[in-house]
Amino acid sequence: MRIAVLSDLHSNVHALRAVLGALEHQQIDRVFVLGDVFGYYPWAMKVYELLMAIPQPTTIIKGNHDEMILQRHRDDSWPVNAAYEGAIMQNLAEIASTPALAWLSALSFTHTCTLDGHEFTLVHGTPDDAENGRFYPDNTDASPWFPKAGQYLLMGHTHYPLIRPFPSGGIMLNPGSVGQPRDGNPAASYAVIDTALQSQEIVRVAYDHARAMQELRAWHWPEKSVLALDKRRSGMEAAPSLTS
Numbered sequence: 001m002r003i004a005v006l007s008d009l010h011s012n013v014h015a016l017r018a019v020l021g022a023l024e025h026q027q028i029d030r031v032f033v034l035g036d037v038f039g040y041y042p043w044a045m046k047v048y049e050l051l052m053a054i055p056q057p058t059t060i061i062k063g064n065h066d067e068m069i070l071q072r073h074r075d076d077s078w079p080v081n082a083a084y085e086g087a088i089m090q091n092l093a094e095i096a097s098t099p100a101l102a103w104l105s106a107l108s109f110t111h112t113c114t115l116d117g118h119e120f121t122l123v124h125g126t127p128d129d130a131e132n133g134r135f136y137p138d139n140t141d142a143s144p145w146f147p148k149a150g151q152y153l154l155m156g157h158t159h160y161p162l163i164r165p166f167p168s169g170g171i172m173l174n175p176g177s178v179g180q181p182r183d184g185n186p187a188a189s190y191a192v193i194d195t196a197l198q199s200q201e202i203v204r205v206a207y208d209h210a211r212a213m214q215e216l217r218a219w220h221w222p223e224k225s226v227l228a229l230d231k232r233r234s235g236m237e238a239a240p241s242l243t244s
C-alpha cells in the first residue's frame, strides 16, 4: 500500500493543486492529512473542494488553525493571536455558510488505524499535545511516546519535514508543509510511505509561489504571510530552536 501524507495546507490552493497533480502519478492508495487545512491564506473553499474530490480513501484530522476557526465561530470574542486573526476571520467568512464548516467541526486532532499490519497514529502536534506540540528535526529528546515496533507516528504542525527510524522499529514522520514550508525550500512538501517496500520518502513539488505571492499582494494580504511563501528571500525565520 502506498500512502500519501500531507499536512499544513493552510488554505494555499496553488500548492495543494500541485501536490494533488503529482499524486496522480504516484500510484497512491490512501491519503492522510495531518491538519491545518485552513489558516494563513485566503483560498479556504477551493482547498476544501479539492480535498473533497480526492479519489482515494482519505483521512483528515484538524490542526490548531482549524480549531481557531471553530472557536471563533462558536464565540466571536474568542482570542486569536493577531498574527493569525485576519486569515482566520477571512477563512471563517468563506466557509461559514457552506458544508465545510460542519465537516471541519467533525474532525478530531488525532486518529489511529491499522493498515497492512502497521499501526498508524496521526496527530497534528505531538502525542502529548495534539493541538500545539512541536517536534523539530533537531530534537533528540527521549520521550515516552516515541514509536514502537510496527508503528508509524505521523505528526505535522512544525512545517519541517522529518523521517526518523527508531531502534524499536517504529518510524516517526513529519511530511513538512504543503502550503507554507519553512525549511528554506519554497516547494510544497509531502511524504509517501510504501508499506510493501517499507520505504518512506519526502517529496517536494515546485509550484508558482511567486504568482501566489503576487495575488496575495494585490489583495493587500499581510506581508509577513506573503513572504513566508519564499523563505529563501524573506530570511524571516531562523532555524527552529533545539528545544522546540
Ligand SMILES: [Fe+2]
Pocket: 008, 036, 063, 064, 065, 124, 156, 157, 158
Ligand atoms: Fe499547526
